[in-house]
Amino acid sequence: MLTKQVFYQYPGTPSDGLERLAYCPDCGDPCEITKEGTDSRRHCEVCQRYHYVNPASAVSILVVRGDAFVLCRRNASSYGGGKWCLPCGFIEFREDFLTAGIRETKEETGLDIDVKSIISVTSNFLTASSHTLTVVLLAHATGGTLLGGDDIDEARWFKFTDLLPPLAFDADDHIISRYGEQPIYGAAVQHCPESARDL
Ligand SMILES: [Zn+2]
Structure with missing residues (x-):
């Protein structure tokens, strides 16, 4: 489609x-x-x-501060090595997508985040053996120190108006340019008290 x-x-x-x-x-x-x-x-x-072979579920995070957002440079051994991407990764079987987004952002950028909303969902046919369904989150940084980690060489703030370096994922290009034209608020994450969780 x-x-x-x-x-x-x-x-x-x-x-x-x-x-x-x-x-x-x-x-x-x-x-x-x-x-x-x-x-x-x-x-x-x-x-x-x-x-059954199904797409892998993943999450990517647009961490925004004013007119800037975070990009990560992927290391040489990863898909799109040397190119840049939003903080992202696969959702572990034990995790919900919000926990995965917070964990991946911490691992790849060193930043703690507050996830504000869900701003997109994308299908990404990356290679013949890699097809992801990715939930895209909007988040604000709440702490930590920006520093590339895990499979990331470097993490940096870029302005939406900057000329961006080559990106590994076409979906990131779309999200960044769309948000840069006009902020997307999407569906807000709704918090509920821990006691509401039915274990
Ligand atoms: Zn069997």
């Missing part, structure tokens, strides 16, 4: 991901490629079940 929230970063038709899951994650036997209706799927004959 052609929208401003879907980004194709490699040529051709998006991969169906069937090069993955060659072996059953449950029993370790080879998985066949077979049909489930009209869709090709990986199927384990031993477990008698289909295994």
